Amino acid sequence: MLDLHPIQYAKPWAIFWTFAVIAHGYMDYSLFRIWKRWSRGTDKNTGTHRNFRAALKIWTVEVLFQRQLFILSPARWGVHMLIFWGFLSLALLSLTTCIAAALGMADVSGAARHFFSSVRGYIFVKLWGDTFGLFLLAGVAVASVRRFLLRPSQQVTEQADTILLLFLLWLTLSGFVLEGLRLSLVPTEIARYSFIGSLFIPPSYTIVQLQPWLTACWSLHAFSGLALLVYLPHSKLIHSISAPLVIALNASAEFARKDIYWPDISKHRATGSLKD
Amino acid sequence: MAGHLKTQGDRIAERLTWRQLIELDACTSCGECQRWCPVYARDSRELLTARSKIKFLRKIVGDHLGDMEQDEFVRSLYECSACGQCHVVCPVRINTPELWEQSRASLVKAGIPQPGGQIKQLAAIKEFNNSYSRSQQERGLWADKAWESGFLLKPLRLWKEHPAPVLYFAGCTASYDPSQQAVAVQSARLLQEAGIDFSILGSDEPCCASKLKRMGDSDFLREAWRRAEMIREMGIKKIIVSCAGCYKGLHSDYASIWSDAPEVLHLTQFLDLLISEGRLQLRHEVPLTVTYHDPCHLGRHNNIYDEPRRVLRAIPGVKLVEMPRHRSFSSCCGMGGGLKLAYPEVQLKMSAGRIKEAEATASDAVVTPCQTCVMGLQHAVDELSSLIKVYHSNEVLVRSVCPEASGEAVIKAFSRH
Numbered sequence: 001m002l003d004l005h006p007i008q009y010a011k012p013w014a015i016f017w018t019f020a021v022i023a024h025g026y027m028d029y030s031l032f033r034i035w036k037r038w039s040r041g042t043d044k045n046t047g048t049h050r051n052f053r054a055a056l057k058i059w060t061v062e063v064l065f066q067r068q069l070f071i072l073s074p075a076r077w078g079v080h081m082l083i084f085w086g087f088l089s090l091a092l093l094s095l096t097t098c099i100a101a102a103l104g105m106a107d108v109s110g111a112a113r114h115f116f117s118s119v120r121g122y123i124f125v126k127l128w129g130d131t132f133g134l135f136l137l138a139g140v141a142v143a144s145v146r147r148f149l150l151r152p153s154q155q156v157t158e159q160a161d162t163i164l165l166l167f168l169l170w171l172t173l174s175g176f177v178l179e180g181l182r183l184s185l186v187p188t189e190i191a192r193y194s195f196i197g198s199l200f201i202p203p204s205y206t207i208v209q210l211q212p213w214l215t216a217c218w219s220l221h222a223f224s225g226l227a228l229l230v231y232l233p234h235s236k237l238i239h240s241i242s243a244p245l246v247i248a249l250n251a252s253a254e255f256a257r258k259d260i261y262w263p264d265i266s267k268h269r270a271t272g273s274l275k276d
Numbered sequence: 277m278a279g280h281l282k283t284q285g286d287r288i289a290e291r292l293t294w295r296q297l298i299e300l301d302a303c304t305s306c307g308e309c310q311r312w313c314p315v316y317a318r319d320s321r322e323l324l325t326a327r328s329k330i331k332f333l334r335k336i337v338g339d340h341l342g343d344m345e346q347d348e349f350v351r352s353l354y355e356c357s358a359c360g361q362c363h364v365v366c367p368v369r370i371n372t373p374e375l376w377e378q379s380r381a382s383l384v385k386a387g388i389p390q391p392g393g394q395i396k397q398l399a400a401i402k403e404f405n406n407s408y409s410r411s412q413q414e415r416g417l418w419a420d421k422a423w424e425s426g427f428l429l430k431p432l433r434l435w436k437e438h439p440a441p442v443l444y445f446a447g448c449t450a451s452y453d454p455s456q457q458a459v460a461v462q463s464a465r466l467l468q469e470a471g472i473d474f475s476i477l478g479s480d481e482p483c484c485a486s487k488l489k490r491m492g493d494s495d496f497l498r499e500a501w502r503r504a505e506m507i508r509e510m511g512i513k514k515i516i517v518s519c520a521g522c523y524k525g526l527h528s529d530y531a532s533i534w535s536d537a538p539e540v541l542h543l544t545q546f547l548d549l550l551i552s553e554g555r556l557q558l559r560h561e562v563p564l565t566v567t568y569h570d571p572c573h574l575g576r577h578n579n580i581y582d583e584p585r586r587v588l589r590a591i592p593g594v595k596l597v598e599m600p601r602h603r604s605f606s607s608c609c610g611m612g613g614g615l616k617l618a619y620p621e622v623q624l625k626m627s628a629g630r631i632k633e634a635e636a637t638a639s640d641a642v643v644t645p646c647q648t649c650v651m652g653l654q655h656a657v658d659e660l661s662s663l664i665k666v667y668h669s670n671e672v673l674v675r676s677v678c679p680e681a682s683g684e685a686v687i688k689a690f691s692r693h
Binding site: 034037038039040041042043062066068069072152153154155156158161236238239242243245246247249250251 | 286289290291292293294295296297298299301302303304305306307308310311322327337338365366367368369370371
């Protein structure tokens, strides 16, 4: 039976939570302002109550599986799915581990907290984090190659696009580096589950030697995550909120449009744009 | 009161819907709209793309748009046929035709008018009840001429004298335009051939006023409501429309206005039904290879793709060949959204592009059930000196049912009146 010794290194929790509250507050305020901006419009009746089931079905296919993008370009669909599921799953993981850490600090015990402090929980977190971290990294890498090297004619790159891609790349890579540093201190039997993070394991160092690096890396990664919260309402990432909302609202009105929502894929993929 | 002074951005935003304002933030500039846009295909300027218009709109409702940019934005908003291709391909499903029309209306209300050509036509519609600046008395003359010239089996009856179960609504173009009056004549004849008891409104027929909505005229709702009330008071329950624009108007634009909505069908939908029930006999073989052009107002805007194709396939001898871009990906001929009035040279390029697509199928003719598309495509054929024919779908159908009512014969006979 493997024994899990939590790796102890200094984390500036007090500063982190202070900034977390500020960053979250700022994000919430910015989102509220966006909401107010939207609220200037007329006709707030969504009509979703009439076709809720149909809208939900379309929303699932269009948002979670992004079928529209698949019809237009399976390659772009693949890249966007990697980023979408990678980002979403890592955000969920961060939220879960944050809650588990908060529960730990509050000395609340329970099944969830027990799971995350067990070997099984540790392995689950490593597998989850590495798999979806890899999704995000691969997605961002291919998107960057497409945007900056291949430069398809339909792509317009603005400063905000570059910043966002670099931001996501930084977040993913800093996460893997932090993971590698942590893994150098855990048994190999467990470290191997972190199949990407283990590539970043430095040669043998002691916990004392690594501690300042761990603290620095953790801080960079964690505060970058908070910076993303601040940046989200002002970046293209706002579409992660507005796009699913628009799809749901429009789907409720157009659910019967088979040509738009349920097209014959083989028929339509054969057609080309005028530029092709 | 420490009141919040409304900015121009507020005034424009207030006339957009809540959903449309969210749509502005949902666009990721992915460029799918650019890839498929029929206007951009002819004139590769980023300004013309849906994403560019949305970016400008986002700026204007946020009061961040400079004067120079405003001029560019207004031009790009009207240099668009609102064909809806960007709606179909948008991964977020932004309802762009609705957004453009509503934005045009919002800008006009905020003191930013339409291009001159559109203003002139809008004034004509409101003053004369048609876009041809002609008298209302002339509207129903096609029916008298058609009977006198022997194109009909019996004279057409006016609704006020004989309120039949079905009303045939000809629309302005088929009523007034000499090159398209055959559409009205042929529609009436085909309905008679199928034994349908129908009437027309004659000189009482109003313009559907949908062009007001297409070009962002803020009087649309009031004008449409008046017409809807008139139709409701007449007790009309079923309307057959041969014009794609009128169909979009009466069927879709009026949807929120009708208090007791009559059934509105496009002629091709009704003919498809009549053919399938065996009520319309297709007697003669028509040896033609044709390609079908989907009018935006029927296809992308109203999901009518199959019925016109079934009608064509039912005609003996007709071989239907599809262009690479068809159905919801059909490329627009540029006749919609007031584009031709504002920027005729852009419209011509779009029609010319569509004609080249049609030519590539080696068809004898390009067929469409919209007389406005017929006019736009024919203009391109003339400019290109193309050998391909442009037919309204009625024209192909009458060749099988009643060849004596061909378009050529109608134009010839009417010119003698």
